Amino acid sequence: MYSDLVMDHFSNPRNVGEIPDADGVGTAGNPVCGDIMKIYIKVKDDCIEDIKFKTFGCGAAVATSSMVTEMVKGKTIEEALVITDKAVAEALGGLPANKMHCSNLAATTVHKAIEDYRSKVGAGSR
Amino acid sequence: MENKPDKVVYMDHSATTAVHPKVLDAMLPYFSERFGNASSIYGLAREARRALDQSRQTLAEGIGAKPEEIIFTSGGTESDNLALKGVADALRSKGNHIITSAIEHHAILHVCEYLSKRGYEITYLPVDKHGIVDPDAVGRAITEGTVLVSIMHANNEVGTIEPIAEIGRICKERKVVFHSDGVQAVGKLPIKVDELGVDLYSISAHKFYGPKGVGALYVRRRTPLIPQAQGGSQERNRRAGTENTAGIVGLATAIAMAEERRDDYNRKVGALRDRLIAGIQERIPSVCLNGHPTRRLSNNVNFCFQYVEGESILLNLDLMGVAASSGSACTSASLEPSHVLLAMGVQPEIAHGSVRLTLGYDNTEQEVDYVLSILPEIIERLRSMSPLYSKAGAAAGGGNG
Ligand SMILES: Cc1ncc(COP(=O)(O)O)c(C=O)c1O
Numbered sequence: 001m002y003s004d005l006v007m008d009h010f011s012n013p014r015n016v017g018e019i020p021d022a023d024g025v026g027t028a029g030n031p032v033c034g035d036i037m038k039i040y041i042k043v044k045d046d047c048i049e050d051i052k053f054k055t056f057g058c059g060a061a062v063a064t065s066s067m068v069t070e071m072v073k074g075k076t077i078e079e080a081l082v083i084t085d086k087a088v089a090e091a092l093g094g095l096p097a098n099k100m101h102c103s104n105l106a107a108t109t110v111h112k113a114i115e116d117y118r119s120k121v122g123a124g125s126r
Numbered sequence: 127m128e129n130k131p132d133k134v135v136y137m138d139h140s141a142t143t144a145v146h147p148k149v150l151d152a153m154l155p156y157f158s159e160r161f162g163n164a165s166s167i168y169g170l171a172r173e174a175r176r177a178l179d180q181s182r183q184t185l186a187e188g189i190g191a192k193p194e195e196i197i198f199t200s201g202g203t204e205s206d207n208l209a210l211k212g213v214a215d216a217l218r219s220k221g222n223h224i225i226t227s228a229i230e231h232h233a234i235l236h237v238c239e240y241l242s243k244r245g246y247e248i249t250y251l252p253v254d255k256h257g258i259v260d261p262d263a264v265g266r267a268i269t270e271g272t273v274l275v276s277i278m279h280a281n282n283e284v285g286t287i288e289p290i291a292e293i294g295r296i297c298k299e300r301k302v303v304f305h306s307d308g309v310q311a312v313g314k315l316p317i318k319v320d321e322l323g324v325d326l327y328s329i330s331a332h333k334f335y336g337p338k339g340v341g342a343l344y345v346r347r348r349t350p351l352i353p354q355a356q357g358g359s360q361e362r363n364r365r366a367g368t369e370n371t372a373g374i375v376g377l378a379t380a381i382a383m384a385e386e387r388r389d390d391y392n393r394k395v396g397a398l399r400d401r402l403i404a405g406i407q408e409r410i411p412s413v414c415l416n417g418h419p420t421r422r423l424s425n426n427v428n429f430c431f432q433y434v435e436g437e438s439i440l441l442n443l444d445l446m447g448v449a450a451s452s453g454s455a456c457t458s459a460s461l462e463p464s465h466v467l468l469a470m471g472v473q474p475e476i477a478h479g480s481v482r483l484t485l486g487y488d489n490t491e492q493e494v495d496y497v498l499s500i501l502p503e504i505i506e507r508l509r510s511m512s513p514l515y516s517k518a519g520a521a522a523g524g525g526n527g
């Protein structure tokens with residue numbers, strides 16, 4: 001059902017875990033099936049220096065979480081913001097049609113973590 | 127952790143079973159040298175006719191019925207469709223109310239949805255936390271307009287065995303036609319149609335080491351039934367179409383074998399089931415057994431593993447050579463969690479982590495122990511990636527196994 005690349009990210013997910021002193025945290029739930037993804041970021045000089053995820057979901061949800069963390073790690077905030085859910089699915093070499101909705105969480109959750117980071121920075125400078 | 131075994135550890139016997147070699151041997155001649163159409167008159171046809179008659183006799187004896195009360199079909203789904211639509215059509219002038227349960231197979235529930243669009247009123251009886259239908263609730267739900275009650279003999283997901291004989295007595299008293307989906311029960315529970323008090327009973331061969339695509343519907347004499355397939359006069363005008371001779375011979379051989387070894391099966395498979403259940407409860411915290419602790423099919427193990435998702439568990443099991451199934455939303459085409467678990471009051475996020483392991487005659491103690499050796503690590507690894515775990519783990523402070 002899943003491609004080898006998806007299974008590789010599922011079996012050996014990159015960047016699993018939490019960042020206790022994260023600069024931003026994003027959580028998103030999949031309204032379709034009820035899965036949950038949580039992403040932690042550490043930001044330095046406008047760059048995503050570190051990123052970790054935790055996911056409660058299917059194989060596709062785990063693989064897209066893992067892939068998105070690889071895609072944004074070391075990128076600037078601006079670069080991370082233009083990454084789309086579709087791009088994550090494409091980077092995995094595609095997902096089965098009935099699993100496309102799982103990729104909806106990945107980029108969205110990263111964007112939420114960035115939003116969280118920005119709101120904190122914004123509040124701090126006021 | 128042990129090494130992955132050479133052979134797949136198959137623990138999905140409620141999905142389907144392998145055709146038994148003896149069953150296959152009995153079937154093979156009917157594909158080739160004995161290929162005749164039972165409706166023709168020459169010798170070749172008479173051979174096929176004899177095989178059908180003999181198979182009908184064998185099945186009838188197996189379930190305590192008369193041969194003329196058996197309709198061969200293409201499987202459990204067709205039997206369920208024929209029972210519900212056939213009786214509903216036949217009794218349309220009497221009423222439009224049908225009673226069933228919330229935990230039936232989709233071959234019943236989707237037919238009920240179809241009938242409700244055609245003007246039938248459907249009552250979906252609830253179940254208790256173990257998945258049991260209350261027979262008194264059946265009695266209370268019957269009205270003047272009730273034409274049919276359909277309650278499954280045993281549930282395919284959680285293995286709960288329903289009080290069919292009690293429900294049968296109530297239906298008889300109230301003169302309502304009673305159907306039961308027995309697809310999961312054959313080979314595990316004694317099936318005598320008079321003792322169960324059923325008027326119709328669905329059977330599917332591939333669940334008891336017979337071939338896929340063949341089944342039967344028992345229809346008690348004088349039960350009103352409108353055929354759902356028109357054409358030739360096969361099956362006493364109740365199911366048109368040239369008979370699947372090889373499949374029917376396979377079904378009959380399989381049911382004879384299943385009945386003969388039923389006690390042995392239940393003893394052997396039941397012991398493996400108990401070992402697997404106890405082992406999981408011992409080794410893994412925060413799990414709950416779904417279904418009834420004792421009124422349960424001898425081959426069914428169904429657990430919810432909190433904080434993790436079922437498809438992820440299945441993929442990991444598959445990587446380790448174990449075949450199982452799940453009631454998780456992510457594994458279902460509809461992306462809804464199992465309707466059976468929800469009806470039993472399991473919370474959707476808990477139902478997410480459900481795994482069904484259904485054992486068979488060929489499973490061994492070594493295979494059970496192998497699963498027990500890999501499962502704790504799989505669950506632990508997935509929990510360590512779950513955003514729900516640490517939070518809940520700290521709050522709940524351990525398992526409820
Ligand atoms: C309880 C129950 N009813 C009906 C069916 C459908 O049977 P078949 O696959 O032969 O159409 C199944 C099989 O999954 C089942 O478990």
Ligand code: FES
Nearest residue numbers: 033057058102456
């Ligand atoms: S996250 Fe539920 S189906 Fe993929």
